[in-house]
Amino acid sequence: MKLRCGFFKFTGCSGCQMEILRLEDELPPLLEMIEIAYWPMVTSKRWEENLDIAFVEGSVSTPREVKEIKEIRKRSRHLVAFGECAITGCIPSIRNFMTQSEAEETVYEHTDWIESIKPSEISEYVRTDISLPGCPPHRNTILEVIKAVALQRKPHLKHHSVCVECKLKDNNCLLTTEKRPCMGPVTNAGCGAICPSLNRECEGCYGPMSAANASSQSQILAEIGLSMDDVKRKFRKYAGTTDEYRKEAA
Template identity: 55%
Template sequence: MKLKVGVFKFTSCSGCQVELIRMNEQLPELLNLVEFKYWAMASSKLEDGPYDLALVEGAISTPECIEEVKAIREKSRVLVALGDCAVTGGVPSIRNWMSQREAETIVYPKPGCIRSTRVYGIDEYVKVDYYLKGCPPRLENILEVFKAVILGVKPRLRQHPVCVECKFYENECLLTTYKQPCMGPVTAAGCGAICPNVGRVCEGCYGPMSDPNIASMVERLKEIGLSDDEILRKFRKYAGMSKLYREVAKL
């Protein structure tokens, strides 16, 4: 029997779903094994659950989102947070660093009818089985989750830092050699170190690795000349609401 899959979107830019759509090469084979029952970006035929696998993109930012994500959880055997917005609140969570009303007033000319909440990843409200980190997660990691759920095993998602992948490519270290503010030491791997590979610092878009040494990262950023405010922004940019970064993100 085919795996019944639902793909859902909350507060997000849809970039993670675009990454999912990139699987056109693997799609014919995948469609022998899975059936997309609900994926509004890809099809107007939307079927209700139950789902074997729910991929949930986006942060939770309104009272309606809270109820909807709970309903999706009830209908889904395996629920996956697809991308940083769903994992930690991601880029939309930047608005948490100002008052709710201030944020609403900046965005909407008449914010009176807007009912928003603080922005959180989905596990603030429901149990999440697997986290696909990244902004967006790389397609091969998404496919790893499909494979694991089809086989009934745990997906092998990397927990080590970007630096490990960076070293596979024998890059000169931007942080230690060139004193550039690379977040690789505290950031989860999975992207293939694509930024350092082209001489750009890691901005931390996969969020924190499993056990980041945050105090040491802050020290190193100070040593190379970043101000407290610049350091704060580094940690807030993608994952300020993650449990691992919340303390430092409030500096």
């Protein structure tokens, strides 16, 4: 029997959902294995039946989304926090470093109609079963999650740092040899160290790795010449409200 999947979008940019469409070659065989029961981006089908897997993209930032995530939890066997917005609050959570009124007045001329609350990771409201890291997650990890649910096992996802993947690629270290502000040492692996492999610093878009040593990273960034404001911005960018980064981002 096919796995019944639903794809939901909360406060995010749709980039995680786009990553599924980028599967291209894998999509036809994948559709032999899953049924798309709900996915407003690709079909007008209404959500009627309960789900085997709900992929939820985006952070929760409105009262309507709070209600909806509770409903999704009730009607789904596996709830996947799909991408960093859903896991850490990610880019929308940068807003949490200003007051609600300041944020609203910066964006909207008339704020009376805005129904907005602090953007949060979805685990603030409901239990999640799987966290699929990345902004967006690599498409191979999306396949891994679907396979794992189908085989009733845990997905094999990485919890070490981007530096491990970077070293396996034999890259020159941008942080230690060129004194460039790379967030690889505290960032969860999974992307294959794409940025350092292209001579770009890791910005931390896979969120904090397991047991990330944020205070040490903060000290190193200061030593290579970043101002304390810039160090804060580095930690705020993708996961500033997480337990791991909160102190450095404040």
